[in-house]
Amino acid sequence: MTPNKTFDLLIPRRQSSLRQQVIERLRDAILSGLFEPGQKLVERDLCEMLGISRTVVREALQHLGAEGLIENIPHKGPVVATLGLKEARDIYAVRQALEALAGEGFAQHADAAQMQALRDALEHLKTLPSDAGQDAVLQAKNRFYGILLEGCGNQVVGNMLTLLNNRVTLLRRMSLAAPGRLGNTLVELEEIVSALEQRNGPRARQLCADHVARASAVALQGLEASAGPVQRQKVPTGASQE
Incomplete structure (x- = not known):
């Protein structure tokens, strides 16, 4: 999964929880258009971009799913939600x-x-x-x-x-x-x-x-x-x- 825009997702060290930082970074990436509607989000690739473990990425994706920004498609996995x-x-x-x-x-x-x-x-x-x-x-x-x-x-x-x-x-x-x-x-x-x-x-x-x-x-x-x-x-x- 290669984003079509330049965007540094690497997580800096801050006081807020790592999970919250990941949620914010991924939310910003979706809202800015870095990840486009319908685009598949591969956990392994996100781990490499963010420099964190898969567990944290998975938790962040679940949170963004609750916000309506990500959908879990059977047999495909998480994708950026689109609006009908x-x-x-x-x-x-x-x-x-x-x-x-x-x-x-x-x-x-x-x-x-x-x-x-x-x-x-x-x-x-x-x-x-x-x-x-x-x-x-x-x-x-x-x-x-x-x-x-x-x-x-x-x-x-x-x-x-x-x-x-x-x-x-x-x-x-x-x-x-x-x-x-x-x-x-x-x-x-x-x-x-x-x-x-x-x-x-x-x-x-x-x-x-x-x-x-x-x-x-x-x-x-x-x-x-x-x-x-x-x-x-x-x-x-x-x-x-x-």
Whole structure:
């Protein structure tokens, strides 16, 4: 298994557990596109890349499977999960409802420091150079949404969106790749932040829902055009692979 991009997976010595470091490295590799949807992950190769034992790699793969980033295919082993159209639609439907609640909650509960932090995060996103890579844009967007969730006053909404975050990041990568989408995103986020600064909860709720709906339309259009591994079919346990 040879990744098609340059990416140093070797684990440095840190205070956090080795297992957690491996999980983070493999998660980053998947979300960055180093390992592509449908790609088989060979434990032996991962051990060599990471410089660790197979036991730790296997535990990390199981954890990422629980996050929905890896699937175990009978007679094939672990592969990077792909998102089917129905799953993508379901994710966007849940995300739309939750982010609308988060927006309204932020308008009602965020303190002045959180409001300023959200504005600063948006301004940072706006000032990214035109040649900034997609990873930089996604990191800036994740920072923005992290602040939104922290200040929304609803821990359940925050926890549920956090659980969805990895698959949402994969979908964001697709929607942001569409021509002109980033510019539209900045306009939409500016409208959202302006409504939040005015403490207009109902308007913020509607703008958040509209923003997700537009992103959904772009990403789903890309998925439909792909019509390859995107159309994932679950394989029953024990079924053979042709």
